[in-house]
Amino acid sequence: MTFTSNILISLLAIFILFNSSSAANLVYNVKNYGAKSDGKSDSTTPFLSAWVAACASTSPATIYVPPGNYLLRSIMFAGQSCKSSAITIRIDGTLLAPSDYNVIGNSGNWLKFERVNGLSIYGGTIDGQGSRLWACKTSGKSCPHGATSLAFYNSNNIVINGLTSTNSQMFHILIDGCHSAKLQGLKVSAPGDSPNTDGIHIQESTGVAILSTHIGTGDDCISIGHGNSNLWIENIACGPGHGISIGSLGWDLEEAGVQNVTVRTVTFTGTENGVRVKTWARPSNGFVRNVVFQHALMVNVHNPIIIDQNYCPDHKNCPSQGSGVKISDITYQDIHGTSATQVAMKLDCSKNSPCSNIKMEDVNLSYMDQPASASCENAGGEASGTVEPSGCL
Template sequence: MVPLPKEGIISWMILLGRLPTGDRLLRWGMQINAFPPCQTCGSPNESPPAPKPGASLPEPGAPEASPPELAPIPPPELSPEPSEAPRDDKVFDVTEYDAVADGWTESRLAFLAAWKAACDHPGNSTFYIPEGIFMVAPITFHGPCYNDLSPNVKIKGTLLAPIRLTAFKSHHWIAFKNLKGFAVTGGTETGKVDGQGEAEAWQQSSCLKAARCKKLITSMFFINVSHASISNITLLNGKGFHLGLHKSNDINIYNVNIIAPEDSPNTDGIHVSHSSNISIFSSTIGVGDDCISIGSGSNNISISDVRCGPGHGISVGSLGKYKTETDVVGISVRNCTINGTENGIRMKSWPGGRAINAYNMTFEDILMINVSNPIVIDQEYCPSHKCKTTKPSLVKVKDILIRNISGTYNTKSAVTLLCSSDAPCEDIRLVNISLNYLVPHTPRQGRFNIKGFLNGLQVINSKF
């Protein structure tokens, strides 16, 4: 393992499709192998993944020798979902506890009263929000409930957050805490959860100066929740993150729409931290920050059939900033479309910080449409540009398989690897990458930018 030259970012112009079979390019102690096209790009017995309808993936050729691959990560088993069919459920309608659906009357106490009755009910129960517009102050739905049976939550109407940030004593608006075995759903329709971030939160001076808002409010936050599902709801205009999971496990998130303007600061769609066995699928997310961000302590996270854009793409991180952080392992992102975003798939860690590992990750069968930076490993992440960049990241990024990525990009960099000098990137594999630069009549397809230290890099059957 030899360090690259220190004179900034090294730009390589690579057209692997034109290299003779078996040729090897050895530069600065790193090896990039050009292999003939293969059908499986995996183990000899592995069938190629079926492309998504409409996706433009590279045509496989006749195989000569299939290189060894990292084993794909199976998606987590979907946890059993609470049935929405009535099972002698008792319904606790918030309007029967004096909630008013006029969009003005604050209804927090009525919601809490209805929740307490549903939570204390000795049997199956449903906490029900009917059609209408309800103004609700910050609220936490606590458990555990009677006999550890959590009420299902059905949202048919629209919930509005208070406009003023002074109304929030904590960093969340609607929280579910210490609960298990329940569903939050809009039913056959879609309930709406509107954070009203545009009215005041996005106008904070800290947001305007550095796009890093001082006070972030998560619209819907799940804390220490297990065996639950979230479906058929729309979250929009969050003051900060729209949907957060923390210290939770066995959660299914599907048929969720998350919407915020492209220029709204810090409005991540879904953020996962210190959680396991999370499945996010069949959803559409377009926001001003990461569509999905996977933070410290996350393991066995599956993302599939997600349409992302606008936003900053699908990210692992940022990592390494806080002393309490732990490893991230077992991330699978498959069959997604990323359209008009700043980044595509990205791993990011702060300079200096805590030493943790981020490993065993698969990103495959992803269509990029007009994306600025399709594939990024950034171990110099510093959005405020005020970091101590002289201290390298201590996050170890390794065992990363990026396969069957196709589409278009609009900058000079299709692939950017900014790796740490103290914790070199290790075992990075790019397989069947077919990305086209949008600028017409360009003499070359694009650039592969590398800086830092790598130990084991393969680029196989790819062009960009």
């Protein structure tokens, strides 16, 4: 090999190394686009500018948020025109919503991602500063509906890891119309009396996993709406809050069902409910099937196991026909702990569409160091192993 050939090969190797290294390290620091970390200056435009730049990259890109506090109004991060299919947002600081709830309270969402693919969010804190709106709602005054803190619509291959969400005006995290999302190591918190502050709400989505997460809110820790399938929820600490709920379902006559859901290794502490399936007392062709609730510890929970097919707040907008949602193939396995009420198991199923193939296996719930009781209507299935309270199936 000639001397010239060696030089050409070396130059080619350097060129390849340089370009691959550059492609792997495209970092867009929001401060370089004018973001201020003082918690007072509006950084909405700089964040959007960093997003546009990352989207324009044909290689993997990272948006970096350094330590500090960043004030943001409502933002929509649109992914339709993104060339990059692997954008990472790495947050070492805190994102703040405006303290005046009127600024984002009618927008529906604060931080909204739509039609994004291959997005990962690591670390950081998002603070919805919802306390003033909660006070407005509880006062009976006319108030904005409120904004979800972090929302994903029609997006695929989403990863959220190590994020803290606090004091959201409404839902903390919304997954809507998405395929393949992994949420892990999250901390979600709001006071127990904060209204409508669901921790994570999922609807019309498939392949969502929620893992190793602590949620304490004023509403459901995790709520599962219509049209969901293949959900995996594991290693969750829930409390305060309303528990983990499938529903409310069946508001519409034509509604997509819920199927293939696993909820396992969850500790519920002082919650209103434990594991719940809830449907409106209205005609519907919806369904809930192939659900497993497994390895749950109840600590002073008001309704540890509950199916409520007669949900009708204030007895309004609920025809007398009862719920049409078909509930079947629900398994409760290794559920134990304490109930804060005498009735620890309540299966209140629809007379028009009774629950079928309900399985209770190794359930042991007590009330104030004494046996608890069960209440069941229109529920069929079987019990195996030790089941206390007994007499339902």
